[in-house]
Amino acid sequence: MFRxxxxxxxxxxxGYLLRHRPVVRLSGYGTRAAVVALLFVFGASIGANRELIASLSRFGLQAVVFALLGVAGSLCAVRVARRLLTRKGGAR
Known part of the structure; x- marks a missing residue:
């Protein structure tokens, strides 16, 4: 964990020291590619787990509800943060 x-x-x-360099601005592409790769590997590991796939019908609805509530909570948090962090008129 320390590592x-x-x-x-x-x-x-x-990132702070190199923030004005073009290579740091391009790091967003690498970040997106890494997140997509991690999601793919995570999905593949779920698909390979026979016990999890067998119990998917039992826990599927609960998982969908938790996922939707998580997304809704994140959207609400972003909305609150935007209001708190921006001044009147949309200026920062």
């Missing part, structure tokens, strides 16, 4: 936090802090420092 993960160390790499996170090193990345934050590198």
């Amino acid at each position: 993960i936090l160390l790499f996170l802090l090193l990345g934050i420092g590198a």
Whole structure:
């Protein structure tokens, strides 16, 4: 766990020091590709788990409800954060 936090802090420092370089602006593409790859691997591991697939019908509705509530909560949090972080007229 310490190693993960160390790499996170090193990345934050590198991003701060190199924030005006074009390569840092392109890092968003790499981040998106990594997230898509992680989602694919996660989905593949779920699909390979026979016990989980067998019990999907039993827990499927509950999982959908939790997912929808999680998305709704995130959207509400973003809306509140936008109102708190922006001044009147949309200026920051």
